[in-house]
Structure formats: structure tokens, C-alpha cells
Amino acid sequence: LAKTTQPISMDSYEGQEVNITCSHNNIATNDYITWYQQFPSQGPRFIIQGYKTKVTNEVASLFIPADRKSSTLSLPRVSLSDTAVYYCLVGEGDNYGQNFVFGPGTRLSVLP
């Protein structure tokens, strides 16, 4: 299983762009990179998934360099409501289960 490392916490201010980087040095060829967001008292929610280069959706962008040993989740112009825990998961594409392991995540605090 590819292990991930991400900062435990980050602070930002409203309106700023936030970049959360995740390291996954032993990522395998078949592994995908997936990010989830979790608000207090709620289950995690899928944000974005990618394999290489850049993926963008209405919520975030995911940047993956050519060596795929890291990835960066970019949240444009954050608001107070983006305060949450963000999880980076790396795992093989054929089976979620034990292949996708949630670490402690990054606790993002957005300040006014």
C-alpha cells in the first residue's frame, strides 16, 4: 500500500488560494490519487481524483507531477465553509477497500 504524508494542519484566510500537498513516494503504476473532505459530524465527501498531470472540477484542482510521488490539492479563494479535514488517498484502481487508506488528514482552518 502506498503511504501518504500530508501536513497535520494549515491556516488560511478567506479569499486566499490554499494548496495542500501530499507525498506518496512509493506510489504504484496502477494507483490513483483521491482527495476527500470531511466536515464535523459528517462523513467524508469526495472532492477529486486523478492519475497524472492536472485535473480540475468545480470545487478544486489536483496537480500531479510527472513522477507522481506527490500531489497538490488546490482550493481557489477559500471561504469559512471550507474549514474541514482533507484526506489524500492513494490506491490501486481495481479495489477500494484496504487499498485506499485514510490517514489523519490535513485540518484546514479558514479565518475571517
Add this chain to the structure above:
Amino acid sequence: EAGVAQSPRYKIIEKRQSVAFWCNPISGHATLYWYQQILGQGPKLLIQFQNNGVVDDSQLPKDRFSAERLKGVDSTLKIQPAKLEDSAVYLCASSLGSGGRSGELFFGEGSRLTVL
């Protein structure tokens, strides 16, 4: 589209008592997961079902935890007898398939268990 439903939302029991949690996944989702989330930690997979068969239960403490998914739809997670360290949020999730390539797990709001 209705999301993943879980009940109860909250449960307080004393140690050595039993408790059961129920989950109704999104209609048509073949794969169902139960996770345990202890305060301050990420969710930990307990068991994964594909339809009504168990795919992975390697981290389920089988001496006290059991889970079933009858008819490949609803699922129940039971703890008997409960220990203090079982205090956590129990999250149910479902997905259309089991592949990470397909994207996402859909989580319910969770059932918060407090064992006194």
C-alpha cells in the same frame, strides 16, 4: 438522489452491552463499506461487501463485531459486547463498483457510539 442513510445517529451504552447500527446504501450501489472513525483519526475500514458477499473483513474484530448485508442492500453492524475503546463514529459508505478508477465513495453521516 437519496444519500446513504444510517441510524441511529447517536447511541450511548455501557461497556459489555450490545449495539447495532443500520445502513441503507444508495440505490444500485453494489459495494458497501463500514468504517470506524475514532476522534482525531481518519476512518478505518472494518468490512467491505460486494453485493451480499464479504470482500474484506481483515480489520474487523470478529470476537465482538459482526456485520451482514442481507439481499445485497441494507447492512447491519453489531458490536457485542462493547468495550470502552469502541467509542467512535461508525460510517457506512457505498459505491457503484469497487474500483478506485470509478471515483468515489458516498458516505452517510455516521452513527456516533459512546461506551461508558
